[in-house]
Amino acid sequence: MLVLLILHLVAALAAPLLVRWWGPRACYPLALAPAAAFCWALARTPAVSDGGAVVETYPWIGQLGLDIALRLTTLSWLMTLLIGGVGALVLVYSARYFSAGSTGLAQFAAVLVAFAGAMLVLVFADDLLLLYVGWELTTIFSYLLIGHSTERRSSRWAAAQALTVTTLGGLAMLVGFIMLGQHAGTYRWSEISAQPLPGGGYLVGAVLLILAGALSKSAVLPFSSWLPAAMAAPTPVSAYLHAAAMVKAGVYLVGLLAPALATVGPWRPLVQIAGVATMLLGGWAALRQTDLKLLLAYGTVSQLGLLVAVTGSGTPDAALAGTAMLLAHALFKAALFLVVGIIDHSAGTRDLRELSGLRHWSRPLFVVAVLAAASMAGVPPLVGFVSKEAVFGAFTDQPALLTGLVAGTVLTVAYSARFLWGAFADRPGVEPVQPVPIAASLLVPPAVLAGIGLLAGPAASVLDELLRPYADLLGGVDAHLALWSGPTPALGLSVLALVGGGLLFAVRGPLAPVLARLRSPVRGNQGYEWVVGRFDRLAIEVTGATQRGSLPQYLGIILVTLVLVPGAAMLSASPWRARIPLWDSALQPVVVLVIAVAAVLAVGARRRLTAMLLVGMTGYGTAMLFVLHGAPDLALTQFLVETATIAVFVLVLRRLPERFSARPLRRTRWVRRAIGVAVGMVAAGLALTAVGSRRAPDISAAFPDLAVLEGYGRNVVNVTLVDIRAWDTMGELSVLVVAATGVASLIFERSRTGPRPRRPESDQRVVESGRPVWLRGGPTLYEERRSIVLEVVIRLIFHTVVLFSLFLLFSGHNAPGGGFAGGLVAGLALVVRYLAGGRYELTEAAPVGAGPILGAGLAMAVGTGLVALLLGGSVLESAKVDRALPLIGDVHLVTSLFFDIGVYLVVIGLVLDILRSLGAEVDRHIEATGTAAGGLAVNKGDRS
Numbered sequence: 001m002l003v004l005l006i007l008h009l010v011a012a013l014a015a016p017l018l019v020r021w022w023g024p025r026a027c028y029p030l031a032l033a034p035a036a037a038f039c040w041a042l043a044r045t046p047a048v049s050d051g052g053a054v055v056e057t058y059p060w061i062g063q064l065g066l067d068i069a070l071r072l073t074t075l076s077w078l079m080t081l082l083i084g085g086v087g088a089l090v091l092v093y094s095a096r097y098f099s100a101g102s103t104g105l106a107q108f109a110a111v112l113v114a115f116a117g118a119m120l121v122l123v124f125a126d127d128l129l130l131l132y133v134g135w136e137l138t139t140i141f142s143y144l145l146i147g148h149s150t151e152r153r154s155s156r157w158a159a160a161q162a163l164t165v166t167t168l169g170g171l172a173m174l175v176g177f178i179m180l181g182q183h184a185g186t187y188r189w190s191e192i193s194a195q196p197l198p199g200g201g202y203l204v205g206a207v208l209l210i211l212a213g214a215l216s217k218s219a220v221l222p223f224s225s226w227l228p229a230a231m232a233a234p235t236p237v238s239a240y241l242h243a244a245a246m247v248k249a250g251v252y253l254v255g256l257l258a259p260a261l262a263t264v265g266p267w268r269p270l271v272q273i274a275g276v277a278t279m280l281l282g283g284w285a286a287l288r289q290t291d292l293k294l295l296l297a298y299g300t301v302s303q304l305g306l307l308v309a310v311t312g313s314g315t316p317d318a319a320l321a322g323t324a325m326l327l328a329h330a331l332f333k334a335a336l337f338l339v340v341g342i343i344d345h346s347a348g349t350r351d352l353r354e355l356s357g358l359r360h361w362s363r364p365l366f367v368v369a370v371l372a373a374a375s376m377a378g379v380p381p382l383v384g385f386v387s388k389e390a391v392f393g394a395f396t397d398q399p400a401l402l403t404g405l406v407a408g409t410v411l412t413v414a415y416s417a418r419f420l421w422g423a424f425a426d427r428p429g430v431e432p433v434q435p436v437p438i439a440a441s442l443l444v445p446p447a448v449l450a451g452i453g454l455l456a457g458p459a460a461s462v463l464d465e466l467l468r469p470y471a472d473l474l475g476g477v478d479a480h481l482a483l484w485s486g487p488t489p490a491l492g493l494s495v496l497a498l499v500g501g502g503l504l505f506a507v508r509g510p511l512a513p514v515l516a517r518l519r520s521p522v523r524g525n526q527g528y529e530w531v532v533g534r535f536d537r538l539a540i541e542v543t544g545a546t547q548r549g550s551l552p553q554y555l556g557i558i559l560v561t562l563v564l565v566p567g568a569a570m571l572s573a574s575p576w577r578a579r580i581p582l583w584d585s586a587l588q589p590v591v592v593l594v595i596a597v598a599a600v601l602a603v604g605a606r607r608r609l610t611a612m613l614l615v616g617m618t619g620y621g622t623a624m625l626f627v628l629h630g631a632p633d634l635a636l637t638q639f640l641v642e643t644a645t646i647a648v649f650v651l652v653l654r655r656l657p658e659r660f661s662a663r664p665l666r667r668t669r670w671v672r673r674a675i676g677v678a679v680g681m682v683a684a685g686l687a688l689t690a691v692g693s694r695r696a697p698d699i700s701a702a703f704p705d706l707a708v709l710e711g712y713g714r715n716v717v718n719v720t721l722v723d724i725r726a727w728d729t730m731g732e733l734s735v736l737v738v739a740a741t742g743v744a745s746l747i748f749e750r751s752r753t754g755p756r757p758r759r760p761e762s763d764q765r766v767v768e769s770g771r772p773v774w775l776r777g778g779p780t781l782y783e784e785r786r787s788i789v790l791e792v793v794i795r796l797i798f799h800t801v802v803l804f805s806l807f808l809l810f811s812g813h814n815a816p817g818g819g820f821a822g823g824l825v826a827g828l829a830l831v832v833r834y835l836a837g838g839r840y841e842l843t844e845a846a847p848v849g850a851g852p853i854l855g856a857g858l859a860m861a862v863g864t865g866l867v868a869l870l871l872g873g874s875v876l877e878s879a880k881v882d883r884a885l886p887l888i889g890d891v892h893l894v895t896s897l898f899f900d901i902g903v904y905l906v907v908i909g910l911v912l913d914i915l916r917s918l919g920a921e922v923d924r925h926i927e928a929t930g931t932a933a934g935g936l937a938v939n940k941g942d943r944s
Contacts, residue, residue, distance in 0.1 A: 126189055255311040278308070296333065333376070336376070392406070566686060567685070722878075733857070
């Protein structure tokens with residue numbers, strides 16, 4: 001199973017390249033990934049048909065008890081067949097549906113394959129938290145697929161609506177999962193379902209939250225509005241997501257949990273009432289549609305209500321009928337969506353008021369549509385009839401529910417007939433359309449689906465044998481899936497529904513004015529728009545009341561909250577006793593005094609540059625304290641960070657006035673001072689309280705031994721960063737990448753990098769004439785800003801500094817240094833090159849963009865963790881290699897070095913991004929406007 005997931009990941013990553021090479025035909029090889037899932041599931045049929053399961057478990061985060069637990073049962077086997085089979089056919093269909101010039105085809109192909117992989121994660125997951133991961137991945141990918149036509153506002157709105165509704169439901173479901181897992185003592189569903197769960201309000205609350213997520217995903221009332229709006233997506237997306245995959249996720253979850261939770265509190269009445277109400281209202285809305293795709297969309301809403309009501313009822317007969325209906329619905333609805341795509345593609349319209357005579361244009365298409373629509377209506381001998389009769393037979397002892405199901409089926413028959421009549425009938429007064437020819441291969445996928453629906457009806461006994469193990473989880477099953485079960489009440493109800501639906505369609509003429517006057521019971525976007533509009537209004541009101549544009553006010557509120565909330569907790573804490581030594585050496589109080597004086601002077605400084613230097617002094621003083629305390633690695637990092645920070649300050653101050661703005665009023669000045677003093681006292685008090693309140697042994701006391709035994713290094717600080725607490729470092733790397741992107745977005749409008757700056761021609765001639773030039777960007781500077789001594793020194797030391805950064809990188813595992821310190825040193829080397837030669841010199845020193853460096857670093861760090869996992873270890877687990885090499889001697893290599901290289905690259909990318917944004921790009925603006933405020937390294941050329 002894990003191999004299938006990796007296969008889909010690889011296919012999704014390769015999709016853009018394949019589309020670039022082959023265009024839409026790339027969908028053919030991409031279809032092999034879901035086809036492999038289909039074939040794999042078929043091969044596992046004997047293992048699950050007797051009630052067994054296929055299980056795979058891989059260690060993930062052992063400390064948290066999280067494993068990648070995958071499990072294939074009868075229900076997930078059926079879902080895998082649908083995900084893989086329909087997914088492969090949709091990709092084959094897409095190869096002819098899209099043209100070579102279709103916009104966003106590479107993204108579509110990649111996201112569709114990735115969506116199929118996410119659905120497999122969802123149905124394979126035995127761990128509820130892993131199931132949630134797959135659940136949210138499908139939400140994200142469906143957002144991208146629904147919003148495929150980004151230039152259309154309707155697509156963007158529909159995608160945002162689907163994302164909002166399903167994400168909110170998913171968050172509720174996550175809370176329910178956590179409550180259920182804590183209640184049961186495990187998150188493995190196979191273990192939860194095998195034990196009796198203690199009842200009570202806590203379990204009821206968990207069940208309600210989980211159902212909120214399931215109902216929102218399957219567009220069951222009150223969450224139905226997003227699905228009709230999602231018809232803005234391309235037809236292949238609708239055929240896959242809204243017939244066989246995404247919307248089935250909620251049905252799958254209900255079916256998965258029903259054997260264990262159907263008897264808990266409001267589960268059964270909730271799913272039955274919501275399901276039948278959705279079936280009735282969705283079917284009624286479908287009768288009012290003139291767009292064939294919207295007709296199918298509301299029909300899908302109706303059918304999803306039926307599926308939820310049946311699979312969630314929690315009885316053996318209903319479980320068997322529900323799985324059969326799950327299969328039948330995927331077959332006929334996917335086929336019908338693909339048929340609508342062909343009609344729209346060839347005729348240029350989906351409006352049934354404009355269509356006439358299509359059955360004469362393509363007989364095969366008409367036959368496929370008839371088979372699929374007849375299955376949807378429940379006409380024998382199709383699989384839709386078998387499943388619909390099984391549904392009626394499962395609820396003969398619940399007359400109220402059965403009445404609703406029969407009434408909903410009458411509506412289903414009526415809108416199935418309306419679909420065929422609207423799309424293919426000869427209609428008087430409507431000019432026959434003249435469709436363009438279509439490729440025969442475009443008809444193959446819907447024909448395959450409709451053909452399986454035709455063959456599965458007579459083969460109902462085979463389906464009964466394959467699907468019965470799932471129903472057996474709820475007890476003995478009395479019913480059987482069969483094409484002919486004799487003159488039973490279920491057969492009579494099936495005939496009644498067909499006759500009633502036919503009569504309802506027959507009176508469509510007199511009924512049309514009534515339908516036109518009645519408001520649609522499922523109002524589409526209006527309810528969603530009303531809710532979103534109220535929240536937008538509330539946000540505006542709150543923002544207007546709290547956001548006044550005053551940075552001191554915002555900072556004051558944050559700091560006062562810090563003083564009041566943690567400060568109150570600190571004062572109310574139990575008394576503690578701890579010996580706090582005042583100092584360890586005589587130099588420490590001297591350094592502290594210097595830090596304090598610098599901080600006080602920085603507060604009162606009127607010049608920005610003076611304040612910056614004084615703040616830097618506090619940072620260097622802190623580094624000196626680290627030195628005195630015996631922490632050279634921390635001291636080195638602090639020195640480098642402070643130096644880099646001062647460089648950034650210098651870049652920013654160039655565009656700011658020399659002095660601060662007007663001083664605050666006297667009364668507010670004292671308020672600010674009081675807040676500052678209070679924050680300092682609370683921060684110091686919290687630090688002392690944390691030290692004095694310790695009851696458990698200090699976990700860091702074991703770090704030196706862990707560093708040697710498991711991290712294979714003697715530098716505890718660096719081994720902690722790249723091994724013991726590597727997950728924390730991974731998060732920090734992501735923060736650095738986001739910070740770099742944020743800085744770039746403040747300066748660049750669209751792209752992180754503009755055109756590469758070229759030196760003026762006059763300066764190029766100077767360089768090419770053979771005159772000695774120490775820095776190639778030096779001649780671009782104005783003479784008053786050049787320093788030949790600085791250029792010579794930097795030319796001589798630059799490469800040495802870069803080599804020193806590499807030394808820190810490679811030696812950091814056993815000595816002070818590491819990827820972070822090494823990256824800062826390399827970044828500072830770029831800083832001095834820029835300060836000496838300007839933006840042209842920066843391009844000479846770093847011809848590569850910051851984005852690729854940041855991406856390569858993050859990919860290196862993530863790849864290190866994944867390789868460890870694939871080789872059988874845990875994520876980011878280290879291994880060592882000791883080899884004796886000729887001429888070199890003994891080599892000691894630890895795999896965490898590759899993670900450290902990722903850190904090194906990310907830090908360099910961050911510094912380079914800052915230099916390109918706040919340095920080179922600001923220089924370009926200065927040159928263009930001539931408004932340098934005492935700036936550094938302003939180049940010649942553009943300024944007039």
